[in-house]
Amino acid sequence: MSIARVTIAGAGLAGLSAAVALKQAGLAVRISDSAAQPGGRCRSYFDPQLGQTIDNGNHLVLSGNQAVARFRSAIGADVPLAGPEQADFDFCDIVSGARWTVRINDGRAPWWVLDKHRRVPGSGPIDYLPILRLLMARKGRVDEHFTTIGPVWDRLLEPVLLAVLNTAAGEGSALLTRNALRETVAVGGAAMRPLIAEPTLAAAFGDPASTWLAGQGAPVEIGRRLRAIGFDGDRVVSLDWGAGVEPVEADEAVILAVPPWVATALVPDLEAPDEFRAIVNGHFAFPAPHDAPKMLGLIGATAEWVFAFPDRLSVTVSAADALVDRDREELARIFWADICTALKIDALMPAWQIVKEKRATFAATPEQDAKRPPAATRWRNLFLAGDWTQTGLPATIEGALRSGETAARLAIGARSG
CATH class of the missing domain: 3.50.50.60 (FAD/NAD(P)-binding domain)
Incomplete structure (x- = not known):
């Protein structure tokens, strides 16, 4: 039976x-x-300090996530996921002021690495070849397969893998990284559009x-x-x-x-x-500037990613064990300063909320x-x-x-x- x-x-x-x-x-x-x-x-949940409904954290999915598509189709989820029309990843270096967008083409052939206007500034096509080693990795840590220096690592892979693994990218499992890359980078930009839940x-x-x-x-x-x-x-x-x-x-x-x-x-x-890793999120009751990208990676800041919603700005810090026990208002002020620099905002810190998850994920x-x-x-x-x-x-x-x-x-x- x-x-x-x-x-x-x-x-x-x-x-x-x-x-x-x-x-x-x-x-x-x-x-x-x-x-x-x-x-x-x-x-x-509704947060009375902000007077808004917010998420406990900023969770990202990708356009090629098949289980996400199956689940949302099955339950008739009709609230769209928000994101760019193409696999565009925006970054800002807080220290130098440099800004760039990595634009990954839709097809499997990664011709975007040949275009200086699409790839990471300061990088050349040959700098992306070590990614092939990660795509074939079977064991060990990421830093055993990829040199963790240079513009491709500093300005693209390290911040992205940190967010994906919620573990210091070099210490992360090469096998898990390989599997994630095979479903994203190896497939092409059509599977890599970053999507966030909006409104919640x-x-x-x-x-x-x-x-x-x-x-x-x-x-x-x-x-x-x-x-x-x-x-x-x-x-x-x-x-x-x-x-x-x-x-x-x-x-x-x-x-x-x-x-x-x-x-x-x-x-x-x-x-x-x-063994687990923390995530710290900050939410601010401040409407996103009209030209703000939905998602912006920050280099050289405490905040790592800024998410722009119509009624709020949110930040996320992954593998945040060093921050999770710090004073909440201190964190809010640090995050708000990063946001103001990145989005060119001149305003006092609005109503805010800090959400900490001490055991957000297992250490990858x-x-x-x-x-x-x-x-x-x-x-x-x-x-x-x-x-x-x-x-x-x-x-x-x-x-x-x-x-x-x-x-x-x-x-x-x-x-x-």
């Missing part, structure tokens, strides 16, 4: 992705989350997913935390949500779509990443990547989902959604009894 119903613990994007795939396959689904709203780290992450992902699931008879239950799992032989036989032990039926599977530190507390002998090093578990476990009705599982990608929205699809596929194919 096949699995007929699935219980999902966790309604971040991985859990939501699994729930959507399972409902599409005709299975009964019950999905719960301990938070007050679905979405996990990709959440939005919730409107682009969490809200339409919750609405769709509710319409399918599987509403997300919030404020419900899984506290214990009961095992017997090769099966999960019970779950404890804090109101007593509930049996897991013979035709039921369980998907854990929770953070790794929660999963390891619930599942015996589960190995998972245990070779050692931590080796600790990522597969979706299948030794229990035949228990599966794992989350960007920290072995997706082959860094901790990204695309990876989270794929992990949910993988867990759902395994649950669908599992045998009950």
Whole structure:
């Protein structure tokens, strides 16, 4: 007999992705989350200090992210993702005042590196050849395959890889970097347009997913935390949500779509990443100047990326362990000074908010990547989902959604009894 119903613990994007795939396959689904709203780290909320609805952080997807496209199509998400029409990446050097745009052409043949008006200023075509080594990497760190000096590294790869890996780019896993590059740079600009959720992450992902699931008879239950799992032989036989032990039926599977530190507390002998990196975001209630790019990379600043929204300006700092414990107002003033320099704004600091995620993602090093578990476990009705599982990608929205699809596929194919 096949699995007929699935219980999902966790309604971040991985859990939501699994729930959507399972409902599409005709299975009964019950999905719960301990938070007050679905979405996990990709959440939005009304901030009274700003008087606006903001995202907890600025999460970027790319036009070629297939799991993102599948998920949004399935749930009928009609709020568009905002970004340039082409794969254009704008940068500003805060110290020198230099500005440039890297313009990657749509096709697979990277002729943009031959055009001095498209490539990184100060670089030549030969400077991009080491990227081929990264595209063939199988192990080790990025800095074992790419010389971390020179304009291509300083003005393009290092800031982009830092954002993708949320780990110092040179220390990052070469394998994860290779996989990310093979789905982006190697495919061409058509797959590399940077897209952000506008007006909010919730409107682009969490809200339409919750609405769709509710319409399918599987509403997300919030404020419900899984506290214990009961095992017997090769099966999960019970779950404890804090109101007593509930049996897991013979035709039921369980998907854990929770953070790794929660999963390891619930599942015996589960190995998972245990080293994490912080992300710090700053939000300012200041309308973006009309000529501001949607996304601007900053070189030589504390703020690393500036995101322009109609009603606010936001900044993101990745691998921000050195900043996460600093005074919030001090950070706001530093970020605002960077914004003013980059966007040529002459104004006092407006209402602001600083959002810190101390354990935003696992550290994308070779050692931590080796600790990522597969979706299948030794229990035949228990599966794992989350960007920290072995997706082959860094901790990204695309990876989270794929992990949910993988867990759902395994649950669908599992045998009950």
